[in-house]
Amino acid sequence: MAVAETAEGKADRATRFLWPSLAIPGTVWLILLFVVPFYGIMAVAFSSQLDILGQPIPAWNPLQWDFTVMRQVINESISGFYRPSWEHTFVYCFLAMMICVLVGYPVAYYVARLAGRNRGLLLALILAPWWINYLTRMLAWVGLLGDKGYVNEFLGLFGVTPVDWLAGNWYVVVIALAYGYLPFFIIPLYAYLDRIDQRLIEASRDLGANSFRTFFRVTLPLSRIGLITSIVITALPMFGDYYTNTLVSNSPATTMVGNSIEQSILSGFSRAKGASLVLILSAVLLVFMAYYLILTVRSSREAR
């Protein structure tokens, strides 16, 4: 008895250090590549001194933080010249997300539930765009939608006068965003749909629900978390995207927050403004994230 206890105690002590130690690589990674850079962004955003080149000197000491620029950027975001960027960002991302849902959900559903033995092939095809880098895929749109591009050539067959697709049209930006992020949307959703217990669906049909009713009463509610996961995973990078917009529009009329941040950061003098925008964007996305976490926690509690 006594012997067994000691052995158990040893094992306890070993696991006490073992499990937390597994978190070390992740923690180090997080500190080096997230906490430190993020603190750097704050130091720039809250800096109050300019160097000889007119660029902000990072304020590493929180006691010296100055929130003038932050306040100003918030004001400009609410009622000043940053307002259009924010509006564009929310509207474009929302619309692109709608396209992702309308196009992505049926695809994910089909692959998960109906594709049968073609599933592997279909998954590979969905992932295929990832074999080509994002920039190249976006440049393909430039080739397609250019003045003398294939789309205009095709429309020309029907006597349609060439359209200036790339002349700063919001809908082109929305389409390009949806196109760029669609695979990110489909894959997590597919994983959720794939996990839905087939027996539940069969039970629903057994009890007399037709396939539409089954979908709306069983499949869709069960995939709700998957849908939200997909939306979150897609929304986070989409909100910060700037090069999609740069490539297919590059017009001040379609500037998104990502573009404003890029411009501010590239241009040294307004780095503090860019850093402030980054912080505001992070805060906005944090709200989404928090909502998502609350939902998942609640649903896993319900599942139990």
Added chain:
Amino acid sequence: MPNEANDSSRAPAWRPQLHRRDVLRGGAIAAVGLGAAPLLAACSSDNGSGQTASSDYPLARPDSPVTLPIFDDNKPIASGLEPENVGVLKVLNYADYMAPGVKSDFQDKYGAEVQVTPYNNYDEMLSKLNASGASFDVVFPGPSVLSRMVYGKLLQPFNNSYLSNIKNAWPEYQDPWYDRGSQYTVPYTVYTTGVAYRSDVVADPSEGYLMMWNADYAGKVGVLDDAGEALSMAMLAWDITDDINTADPEYINAAKEKLNELTGLVDVKIDITQYETIASGKFSVHQAWSGDMIAARWYLPKGETTEVLGYWVPDDGAQRVIGNDNIAIPKSSESPVLAHTFLNYMLDNTVSEKNFNWNGYQPPLDKLNAQYLIDGGYISDNLLSAVVVPEDFTKGIQFYEQPVAVQNMWLSAFMEFKSGGS
């Protein structure tokens, strides 16, 4: 930028002790003083006040030339050294501003591959050069940004014994007003800023700058991605002011409003690839530097001739915006001897001619004068407006270096325009 992050109490006397609060306060005072409520209310950014801002180092003007200082901790390299054998020369420059043939010839001769990191404007260049850990061997600053770079110790002074080819340059560029004794710069190119257009699309090029505001060309109009160039064009086009170095927030704001109009009117684009996009027909009208249109012949689609290209500058030389670019060596260079070798190489008449043939930007070298270049068939008759002669500099208007606060005011206004602001 470790040296910049130092405690400012240890900063040398010349460092501007400019706190953002001061700038804001200055801006507020100026705003109240002007009483130009509608213009300024529209813009609540951290505009510094031009009137109150001053610089802690002398700002060069043609009528008050400066000799840039040589600091004890930033001396020229010794004479008689062999170029470093590092296999690479790191250049910070505009994209497509140096002929590929000139780069490969340099590699053949000195065994160093010329690697270019591109920027769109000086602001971006400073940002990249000043990034901590960044190291470049060669950079291309114009006079409007030079003092700041020297006093900020971003450049190193030359050892002129490596730069014998400077004798090829126009005399005024062997001892220029912005850098007496050519201690930090050698000349690279001269150019005007004007409007490039497709002559097969544009009906009336004599509209000049107002071609940009002509809705007939909607969707195919671009301005240079450069705060000074874009805002000054609006100032000149709409007679806001002739002073393209103005520190008056009212003028700058008015110019910004005019640029904002372009967004709704013609869906303006902001970039610096007009040499390619005007030639390809993607743009019909684009603000441009003179060299762009001379180079544009290389980018024409098959079957088109230089006849489709046009370049407009004001007829009156006194109203032309004119400028020059220089080559300098960053302090962060790890191969300063190789960098000197490169500068001297670029000043060679033959190399320079080859470079001009490709990039279209005239080097201010005596031998490669306008007549020589025209006779050489480099410039077609319809683009003679893109030619620059030394006398243009005595008449034309130039960008000068501004106090940082004024510079930032311009940059701020430009950023608002780029953000699609209202």
